[in-house]
Amino acid sequence: MSSTEELLKRLGVSIDAGTLRLALTHRSYAYENGGIPTNERLEFLGDSILGFSVTDALYRDNPDLPEGDLAKRRSAVVSTRALAGIGRSLGIGEYIYLGQGEKLTQGKNKASILADTMEALIGATYVSNDIETARQLVMRLIGPLLKDAAALGAGTDWKTSIQELAASRQLGTIHYAVDGSGPDHARTFTAVLHVGGTAYGKGSGHSKKEAEQEAAADAWRVLSGAGNTPGAASSAGPVPAT
Incomplete structure (x- = not known):
């Protein structure tokens, strides 16, 4: 302590x-x-x-x-x-x-x-x-x-926000690729969000839900042009998939 x-x-x-x-x-x-x-x-x-x-x-x-x-x-x-x-x-x-x-x-x-x-x-x-x-x-x-x-505009549910954004722009379907690593008592999850087959956001967390929310937030900032907000992706375009 x-x-x-x-x-x-x-x-x-x-x-x-x-x-x-x-x-x-x-x-x-x-x-x-x-x-x-x-x-x-x-x-x-x-x-x-x-x-x-x-x-x-x-x-x-x-x-x-x-x-x-x-x-x-x-x-x-x-x-x-x-x-x-x-x-x-x-x-x-x-x-x-x-x-x-x-x-x-x-x-x-x-x-x-x-x-x-x-x-x-x-x-x-x-x-x-x-x-x-x-x-x-x-x-x-x-x-x-x-x-x-920009972040306030998306509200609390990033997964819903990115779904609405992708639909309004007709970008294609959304898919989360989630991988887990580490022992069961300290497992970490990493999520990559694909929109229309292209990876736009990454996120990590101690649960699949948390990792997906982080990835959705990352993708929302990229696609909305808010790449300079805290926690945004390092580039204004798609991110490399892993």
């Missing part, structure tokens, strides 16, 4: 030791240690703060957007995928208290666990400070995503 001082430095907030430990306590660890409290209550609290903070920012910064578009943008930045990405960039996984089973299956890299822990940390920031401190944390974390108009 890494020093929590470094974690707080990355977050840019102060959280008292007890609340921070609670925010980092996954239910698998709690179960193996006599049923101690988990981070789920803080996660519940953080989810509400996250939702309100993002909604408020979107409402104020986009006076001309209709309700449906505001809702779609909010969904994009508070999704499990988005929060997990933030968690990975901060190295949150190294600090989470996990049970042995989750450790063996690389729980520290699972999108659901990372996203839930991020919400718990937002809740912990509120409990240890106040609503404004928690809101500022949310804006520091989510702000860059709110400015990524």
Whole structure:
């Protein structure tokens, strides 16, 4: 377990030791240690703060957007995928208290666990400070995503978005080629997305679904001409298949 001082430095907030430990306590660890409290209550609290903070920012910064578009943008930045990405960039996984089973299956890299822990940390920031401190944390974390108009336009379901884009341009059928590697307890999947027989996107993850979503996002950015957004493919055209 890494020093929590470094974690707080990355977050840019102060959280008292007890609340921070609670925010980092996954239910698998709690179960193996006599049923101690988990981070789920803080996660519940953080989810509400996250939702309100993002909604408020979107409402104020986009006076001309209709309700449906505001809702779609909010969904994009508070999704499990988005929060997990933030968690990975901060190295949150190294600090989470996990049970042995989750450790063996690389729980520290699972999108659901990372996203839930991020919400718990937002809740912990509120409990240890106040609503404004928690809101500022949310804006520091989510702000860059709110400015990524291309990614927001696709929403949370990249597979649906790329399917709609391919259909509108009559590019042909979509096919995912997925390969797995590594031992069963730490398996990694790689997906290549083919549109009309051409490979346009690659992705990887700890499940087939996650890898396919990453590949769909990669392909969507390429085909939509948004190749300069974070996580986009390195070129503006098809990618080599593997």
